[in-house]
Amino acid sequence: MEPSSATSGFFQSPPTIPPQFLEDTALRRIISLHLPSPTPSSVEQDLFRFSRLVLSRSHLAHAADAERNQPYLRPLTTFGVENKQDPLVTSEGWRKLQDIGIQEGIVGLAYANSQLQDGGNAGAQWNNRVYQFVKYHLWTASAAMVTCPSAMTDGAAKLLGKHLNDPDGAIFTEARNRLVSRDPGFAWTSGQWMTERKGGSDVRGTETVARKLSVQEQKASSGVDAVGHPLGPWQIDGFKWFSSATDANMTIMLAKTGSDGQISAFYAPLRKKVQGATEGETELNGVKIQRLKNKLGTKTLPTAELELKGMRGYLIGKEGEGVKEISTLLNITRMHNIIGAVGGWGRGLAISRAFAKVRVTGGKLLTDVPAHVRALARDHVMYHGQMHLSYLVVSLLGISEGQDCRLAQATRAGILPTDAQQANALLRLLTPMAKAQTALRSINGLRACMENLGGVGYLENEDPLLNIARVFRDTCVLSIWEGTTDIMADDLVRVIKSRQGPAILLAVDQWVANALAIAKHSFEREGAKLQREWEQWLQSSKTKDKEQLKWEGRDLLVGLEHVICGLLLVLDAVRDNNPAAREIARRWILQDQATYGSWEDEAAWDKMIVFGDEGTATARL
Missing domain, CATH: 1.20.140.10 (Butyryl-CoA Dehydrogenase, subunit A, domain 3)
Incomplete structure (x- = not known):
């Protein structure tokens, strides 16, 4: 009898994981129930293709890279000055997966016209939320947690969509168009900042404060966000204990306003243009990343503690209705x-x-x-x-x-x-x-x-x-x-x-x-x-x-x-x-x-x- 070695003896045959679109009985029955039967050809072809993509070696290499090269901070420049431009470093795999999720419509599908997706066939009507989340089901285990910013992006798009006719509706429209876009070069992701040191779900302990600047103050601190829109008239200061998707383009957050400390909701861009610098150069909009969280899981996801000092943003809805809005x-x-x-x-x-x-x-x-x-x-x-x-x-x-x-x-x-x-x-x-x-x-x-x-x-x-x-x-x-x-x-x-x-x-x-x-x-x-x-x-x-x-x-x-x-x-x-x-x-x-x-x-x-x-x-x- 020959002894085993590093190169001889028994080796387990690797299992073959078939596309879940074909093999997951529960998922198949869900599709047959909640999408039109028979499934529209454009949807079926897309789901079959995607179910194979998420299991492919090339795709999973991005997930492995994101897990291996976890986010980290570069808080200071060479000479010890606060790094306001690019303090957060994420992996190539993480960024690739973000782009794939955007292109595949992990958010955008929910806001698409189902008839247009099927060539304008009036009979091809379906619930886009079902289509979106069937695709999400296939995606989630291969996505290295880019699903977290997707969730907040979807929520922000839904919230801003209710305020497109508000006084700041043009700002919200621009942001929402980017949130639901399937073009990685144009699309945005969003954060959601509620949790503070006093608690997460109980927002009554919020210590972040927002103050509306006077016209003179706004003129004195004029500036524009990364796409050239004026920075908001509200100044936001405080500390956020958990902020997932720290690399997002914008965020929705809660802060107290007025002398009685009402809870209000705000939209704020994450970056602003650097005045007097090279065209297109940006820096964080009054945000300092204090540290990244070390967690049991979701290690690919940059979750941070944030100090807000002079962050500029826009009120969503009315003062005191932040909980309702969020x-x-x-x-x-x-x-x-x-x-x-x-x-x-x-x-x-x-x-x-x-x-x-x-x-x-x-x-x-x-x-x-x-x-x-x-x-x-x-x-x-x-x-x-x-x-x-x-x-x-x-x-x-x-x-x-x-x-x-x-x-x-x-x-x-x-x-x-x-x-x-x-x-x-x-x-x-x-x-x-x-x-x-x-x-x-x-x-x-x-x-x-x-x-x-x-x-x-x-x-x-x-x-x-x-x-x-x-x-x-x-x-x-x-x-x-x-x-x-x-x-x-x-x-x-x-x-x-x-x-x-x-x-x-x-x-x-x-x-x-x-x-x-x-x-x-x-x-x-x-x-x-x-x-x-x-x-x-x-x-x-x-x-x-x-x-x-x-x-x-x-x-x-x-x-x-x-x-x-x-x-x-x-x-x-x-x-x-x-x-x-x-x-x-x-x-x-x-x-x-x-x-x-x-x-x-x-x-x-x-x-x-x-x-x-x-x-x-x-x-x-």
């Missing part, structure tokens, strides 16, 4: 958080499936080890539920923006309401729950995906395609970004107990009743269980006071998640009676109460759920 942005960034979570998890599961097809243990492929497939099946059931929840919320966002969903099967299946008021009620109630639960489920799911690969899964692999550890690290932030789980639970309670709460609950109750009416015909037992759970949840929400509901907040999130996801899985399954879809719905709802003729029957269903192989599955449907 909520528009947060609703968008939370949507990115949701899809970023399931997108990372989807990649982890794709790698797990591929690895199981090549890894042999005990003389068997992992695909033929029932215990391994059983664990995978449980995660796939949870993933399917989270995917349906995520894209319901995505579609509802599009509907709230006037997007067209009439040709989507989800409308015919009773998933998407045709009443705008009901759609808005669902969107408001479900967004905080979806943000909280997708983050928690995906973090736990990606931990399991690392385990699915054994020791290889725990490694920071040189091969970026298999680096689940990096995806896990980056995903961990999603239960914190844009509001922690408890903040999301508080937001849910705030909705329930608000003045509009009874009307929102009534609209959601009507949606649930319609879904249950469909479910009872072929999912009688499951429908009855969901109905009991919903009645208990609704009764609890109505009768308990606000403080008790906040104390029970996480239970409230889980209860709502189980009912809504269960109904979505049922509505998806009954449209085509797909055996695997029916079994997934049954398992989600009944959980440990699901019964089988034998453990072998259940194991056969496990394999079908994970790998799409019906085998000899004989479980009762």
Whole structure:
């Protein structure tokens, strides 16, 4: 027997990760539900091409470069003077990925005309938010966190779009046009600065102060931003404790105004032209980067502490309405958080499936080890539920923006309401729950995906395609970004107990009743269980006071998640009676109460759920 060596002996065959557009069953069903069926050719071709691009060696090299060459600061010039022009250094890979995201329309797709995208065909209408976030799903695990500035860019575009007719509308229009552009040479990205030393989600402790300059002061400190527009009439001073996307072109932030310290929202360019310098030379607009944060994950992303001294900007909306204004942005960034979570998890599961097809243990492929497939099946059931929840919320966002969903099967299946008021009620109630639960489920799911690969899964692999550890690290932030789980639970309670709460609950109750009416015909037992759970949840929400509901907040999130996801899985399954879809719905709802003729029957269903192989599955449907 010959001993192994560095160049001889056994070497594991590498798994082949197929494009998720073709292989991810949950994603395929989402596309068939929430985009027109059949999928418009331009959309299908684009998604297929992109799903291959994000797995290509050349593309992943950019992600590896961004991870290897992390951002750093050059705070001083050679002679010890503050470096105001280029203190932040990012990698070539990071900048390339930024450009790719812009070109691919990771933000811009949401603001495009779907008919124009399909050659002006009047029948080719779809929800651009769905198209955008399906592409985002494919992108997120290969993007080295450029999705973070994309999220804030999308939110800023939505916010500024509401103020194009304001007195400073020309400034906002220029910025918004750049935020939604797909030309890297013209496009901008945006930051979002709220978090200060006193806290993040609770903005009442904001210590940043904005003061409107007098006409004389404005003349004395005249200047223009990087594209030649006058610097804003407001001077902003303070300290921001967390600022992701520090390399952005502009930012949206909160600051206190007036003698009573009202919270107001501001737009500010990040750079201004250097007076008297060479044409085109710019420097930071009253911003000093104090230090970069050292984080568990998202290491490619330049997150910094910023000191603002004399930063110039423009008021958005009215003084004292900053929280109201910033909520528009947060609703968008939370949507990115949701899809970023399931997108990372989807990649982890794709790698797990591929690895199981090549890894042999005990003389068997992992695909033929029932215990391994059983664990995978449980995660796939949870993933399917989270995917349906995520894209319901995505579609509802599009509907709230006037997007067209009439040709989507989800409308015919009773998933998407045709009443705008009901759609808005669902969107408001479900967004905080979806943000909280997708983050928690995906973090736990990606931990399991690392385990699915054994020791290889725990490694920071040189091969970026298999680096689940990096995806896990980056995903961990999603239960914190844009509001922690408890903040999301508080937001849910705030909705329930608000003045509009009874009307929102009534609209959601009507949606649930319609879904249950469909479910009872072929999912009688499951429908009855969901109905009991919903009645208990609704009764609890109505009768308990606000403080008790906040104390029970996480239970409230889980209860709502189980009912809504269960109904979505049922509505998806009954449209085509797909055996695997029916079994997934049954398992989600009944959980440990699901019964089988034998453990072998259940194991056969496990394999079908994970790998799409019906085998000899004989479980009762």
